[in-house]
Amino acid sequence: MAFLYYLKEFQTLVAGAVGFAGVIATLAHNASVSRNQRAEERAHERNTLRAALLAELKINRDAIRENLDRVKEGAYDKAAGVLVPTDSIDDVYRAFLPQIGLLPEDDASKVMTAYLSMEAHIARLYLIGSVSGEVSQYVKLTGESISMARDMQERLLEPLGLAIDALQASSAQNTGTRK
Template structure:
């Protein structure tokens, strides 16, 4: 056994070693807890981004699937289409890096496709404004086919987002 005199001699050193060990252990625990909190926050952010992407892509898919190439306007009639613009996804662009490479590739392609619809459809529109495009009997089927194809592409991306969340 250690005698009391020796313990008194090294009392300060023993307390220092115990205190220093406590500080080191608490720093390690703090780091571990902070990392877990960061991972949890990243998972929640990723889920929120995917939900916002899915919602906006679903809105565009539904809007683009609606036009029917076979429902032509009456002779001399026109079809007026409201121009849709992305509202949620432009603010998410800096956070898209949280997505996996496969999803990121497909989502970016879908967003670029959505952005290309208006300029491409404008080539066939008889009237173009900031808020709408007007199509006549001859150009309506072309527009409908363009957006219907985009709707199919968006549907695939939405399904991919659904599978990834599971």
């Protein structure tokens, strides 16, 4: 009986406490939902970044392999030399560079090493070749500079391969854990 008396006497306080607890519970739930939604958004951004970089790195690797095959087959006029492109395919990398931190540290390191290696490769091409007068996006290589460029391109395949392997492993790992 005393309980009912106190309940009636302090009903405003009890209603206020229950209402306040409801507001706090709602805020906590909304914060949890918001955190989960943000985590899903970041995972989506990470997967998009990984897929785009992976595609671009594969394009670069395939282009280098194609150039190497042409040089190895001698599919060029030895007297005239060979034109090697100096425009790097790095639009995705440059567009997403501010988001590179979304990737795991090891993946980001390998991706950056691959792209910086490509930039260094282009700079070395200018050192061993001559800018073609007719087409400015190419360096003309003749004689010994052709074999030097071939060796440089073969060495460039390693950092590209490491970055591709890292991104594919992360992608497979992420796909395997998500249901």
